[in-house]
Amino acid sequence: MKRRLLLAAVAALLLATAACGGGSSSSEASTKTGGTLTIGMSLDATSWDLAKAGDGNDAVYNQPVYDSLLRMAPDGSLTPNLATKWVYDDKQTTLTLTLRDGVKFTDGKILDSAAVRANLLHTKGGNAAGSELTGIAEVTAPDANTVKITLSEPDPSLLSALGQVPGMIASPDALDATSGPVGSGPYVLDKAGTTAGRQYTYTRNKDYWNASAFPYDKIVILPMTDPAARFNALSSGQVDWTTISADRVDAAKGAGLTVATTPGATEGLYIWDRDGKIVPALKSPLVRQALNYAFDRAAIVKTVRKGLGTATEQSFLPGDAAYDTSLDSRYPYDLAKAKQLLAQAGYPNGFDVTIPDLSANFPQEQAAINQALADLGVKVKTVPVPLNQLFTALQGGKYAMSYFKLSAVGPWDIVQNEFLKNAAWNPFHTTDPKVDELVKAIAAAKVDAQPALFRQLNTYLVEQAWNAPWDVLDTVLAMNKKVTMAAQKTTVFPPIYSLKPAG
Amino acid sequence: MVMFLLRRVLAGLVLVLVVATLTFALLNLTGTDAARNILGENATPEQAAAEAATLGMNRPLPVRYWDWLSHAVRGDLGTSWFKGEAVTSSLASTLPITLSLALAGLLLSALLSVGLGTAAAVRGGRLDRAIQFLAVLSSAAPSFLVGLLLAVTVAVKLRWLPATGYVSFTDSAGGWLRSITLPAIALAIAATGGTAQQVRGSLIDVLGSEYIRLLRSRGISERRVVFKHALRNAAPAGLTVLSLQFIGLIGGAVIIEKIFGLPGVGSLANFSAVQGDQPVVLGVVVVTAAIVVLVNLLIDIAYGWLNPKVRAA
Numbered sequence: 001m002k003r004r005l006l007l008a009a010v011a012a013l014l015l016a017t018a019a020c021g022g023g024s025s026s027s028e029a030s031t032k033t034g035g036t037l038t039i040g041m042s043l044d045a046t047s048w049d050l051a052k053a054g055d056g057n058d059a060v061y062n063q064p065v066y067d068s069l070l071r072m073a074p075d076g077s078l079t080p081n082l083a084t085k086w087v088y089d090d091k092q093t094t095l096t097l098t099l100r101d102g103v104k105f106t107d108g109k110i111l112d113s114a115a116v117r118a119n120l121l122h123t124k125g126g127n128a129a130g131s132e133l134t135g136i137a138e139v140t141a142p143d144a145n146t147v148k149i150t151l152s153e154p155d156p157s158l159l160s161a162l163g164q165v166p167g168m169i170a171s172p173d174a175l176d177a178t179s180g181p182v183g184s185g186p187y188v189l190d191k192a193g194t195t196a197g198r199q200y201t202y203t204r205n206k207d208y209w210n211a212s213a214f215p216y217d218k219i220v221i222l223p224m225t226d227p228a229a230r231f232n233a234l235s236s237g238q239v240d241w242t243t244i245s246a247d248r249v250d251a252a253k254g255a256g257l258t259v260a261t262t263p264g265a266t267e268g269l270y271i272w273d274r275d276g277k278i279v280p281a282l283k284s285p286l287v288r289q290a291l292n293y294a295f296d297r298a299a300i301v302k303t304v305r306k307g308l309g310t311a312t313e314q315s316f317l318p319g320d321a322a323y324d325t326s327l328d329s330r331y332p333y334d335l336a337k338a339k340q341l342l343a344q345a346g347y348p349n350g351f352d353v354t355i356p357d358l359s360a361n362f363p364q365e366q367a368a369i370n371q372a373l374a375d376l377g378v379k380v381k382t383v384p385v386p387l388n389q390l391f392t393a394l395q396g397g398k399y400a401m402s403y404f405k406l407s408a409v410g411p412w413d414i415v416q417n418e419f420l421k422n423a424a425w426n427p428f429h430t431t432d433p434k435v436d437e438l439v440k441a442i443a444a445a446k447v448d449a450q451p452a453l454f455r456q457l458n459t460y461l462v463e464q465a466w467n468a469p470w471d472v473l474d475t476v477l478a479m480n481k482k483v484t485m486a487a488q489k490t491t492v493f494p495p496i497y498s499l500k501p502a503g
Numbered sequence: 504m505v506m507f508l509l510r511r512v513l514a515g516l517v518l519v520l521v522v523a524t525l526t527f528a529l530l531n532l533t534g535t536d537a538a539r540n541i542l543g544e545n546a547t548p549e550q551a552a553a554e555a556a557t558l559g560m561n562r563p564l565p566v567r568y569w570d571w572l573s574h575a576v577r578g579d580l581g582t583s584w585f586k587g588e589a590v591t592s593s594l595a596s597t598l599p600i601t602l603s604l605a606l607a608g609l610l611l612s613a614l615l616s617v618g619l620g621t622a623a624a625v626r627g628g629r630l631d632r633a634i635q636f637l638a639v640l641s642s643a644a645p646s647f648l649v650g651l652l653l654a655v656t657v658a659v660k661l662r663w664l665p666a667t668g669y670v671s672f673t674d675s676a677g678g679w680l681r682s683i684t685l686p687a688i689a690l691a692i693a694a695t696g697g698t699a700q701q702v703r704g705s706l707i708d709v710l711g712s713e714y715i716r717l718l719r720s721r722g723i724s725e726r727r728v729v730f731k732h733a734l735r736n737a738a739p740a741g742l743t744v745l746s747l748q749f750i751g752l753i754g755g756a757v758i759i760e761k762i763f764g765l766p767g768v769g770s771l772a773n774f775s776a777v778q779g780d781q782p783v784v785l786g787v788v789v790v791t792a793a794i795v796v797l798v799n800l801l802i803d804i805a806y807g808w809l810n811p812k813v814r815a816a
Contacts (some may be wrong), residue, residue: 046586054543127542127554197596198669198766222764224667225774228651229764236659292777378633387780388535395548407544424547 021051035501036218037483040230040242044197044223048177051126055165060493063166064202064219069097072163072307073499074486076320080168084113092154092444097147103209105171106185113141118172120149129165132157154443156450157412198221213497234478240497241479246308252478260475261308262488263317267405269369270471272394274430279353279400286345288465292331293338294372301471304364309471313462315414317472318491322411322454325463331468335375342376350377356390356402357382365403397427408472411454415439434460506692511803513544514520515796521791527568530781537584537779558584572787590786593777595769598790600669601767603758605752607683608690613745620702625729634699642696646755650689650762657685667764686763690755694748700745705737739810746802750795
């Protein structure tokens, strides 16, 4: 008797809690303004202290509370935000910003040039997002509304950095953010609804100077590392927007979710040893061009990426200043031509090369490389390299070439990460006088003149076949029907002002 | 009893120390470059080396081990290399979640096992065979598979319970129960099979013994015979299996947490292990080992209470 009663009681309790206790945590009916936006993120926030925050993932957590100096539009162009005007001097080394009047932090302090100066110098000292400000030599505040940033040398990516985390401004009294973030942004962190690592709740900042640009009254961010958990949360209505993996696209569409893509990373065969130190054959541009002809990019995008990518021979992203559509037909898939080029270079029987075997994590990509090299008659030796040792091995110059992918960033950042002598991803420190000359010219040029110079650099790099890129793979985002998102061309995570209630 | 306890506690401490040492050795042999993971993809080798030096990774292994150990015994488990948060505070916020999940799973499993095992032993016949079949099935089904199925059917399709997320008991008892139900069921199902079988087996043995026949012949109701007398003797075997299951439950909780998005120790351990955040991984391992030792100790005490013969050993 007692046992039956106990079991019945447990069952009743479960049913009762399932029945009552309201619905899941998200939005009310979608109207033009108001309501709650719930976002699922794959990583937790790093820090409210902007010197420790990174860009990308951390940007989403920091955007609701902090304003940035400039605002990045979905197409990558920069519009006024905290700064209403900005202008470089002729040498491109002094940037003068004019600040908006009457902006206050939520602790009552005024956002003036002294606050901006304190922030830029503080963030610059950090390792993550701050690394984008290393070019800053000095910041002065000639008057309350003017900030002068002096660079040690021209930095074409500074303006876009000021539109992201490095350009965010916190209250000078709370730069370390030890008791939470204090900014001037559209929302305030609601401490009661926030548990680190679990849930972050932001409520409207009533005195915000641009409230109309932010329709939601409340934003909730839930960090969830597991893709299955995020997908279930999205499908069951617990979150409104999240990133999903490419293999869930069909399931998402079937469940009535809207799927969108943003550029994720450029992948392909990266040819590290362009000076021929380990593999002399790679010194010849003809050999590197042959490698470019050996891949069927369209097929790779179709089968390996399931159509979620954009085939390209370029190291730069479609749509950015350096991109040139005509270059995408430079190396069509042509094995005969590839073999002819090898013969012309003096390697009719191919050459020997040792590459890392990444099939544990990238089976199809590794297979594509092994196949292409076999087709060319190149004698390949593969060495299994665990993923957690790959970066060290590659940067140490152990391998002449390998499959690799580098995250999508702006054109100047790509130049700095890959094409300079001591770039992180130039392990053999190869240089080319023409590349150096063009890079210098880009740095010295006025903003309007830079795209043409970038394209010249890009054309040269493709002609010289510095690498054999295959495509830019997509990051896939999914959202339910209550949310619309302005298409993003430059950042992986859209800024929160790109997300609006539908209808 | 006291000597018995002391011996077990000492053995437990040695075990935790051995586990910690092994983990430390393994962490430093995997070759994960934590410094690079902290700085991100575009860090140069020089920057990575500088970060490694800041973290103290260049000191010889025994020095680092002694440094960690001498702090750990005083309760200072260090700070996370990635988030700068004290390991003890990360554990303090995540451990309750995992423990409540594991305990909920354990309780549910215990209830189900005793219920099913008793029913199978007492009723026999078709019910017995059905329950045995279910027990084998549940032992074979991996808990993550059960969890995924539950999440997709109950949470996503039917929307009866949330698919992810954790509500703490202090915030809302009802919310906590809702967020813990599916994960606890997923965990419990895997553990129930073996335990139910054990209860059934030992109960059948006990019910066939002399003194039970004597009790029945004195006219005591079957209900009292089973629950007051027989189960008490059959329980120790079940408890042993359950204590073994608890270790499995802690491990299973790691995966279940991932599936249901519960920010417990499992998620912390998973993330830190992949990134190479040594202080956090060591802290998690030490604390988890200590908890397993403690639970086994408690079950040993319960065993001793149920069966006085054990205390003399």
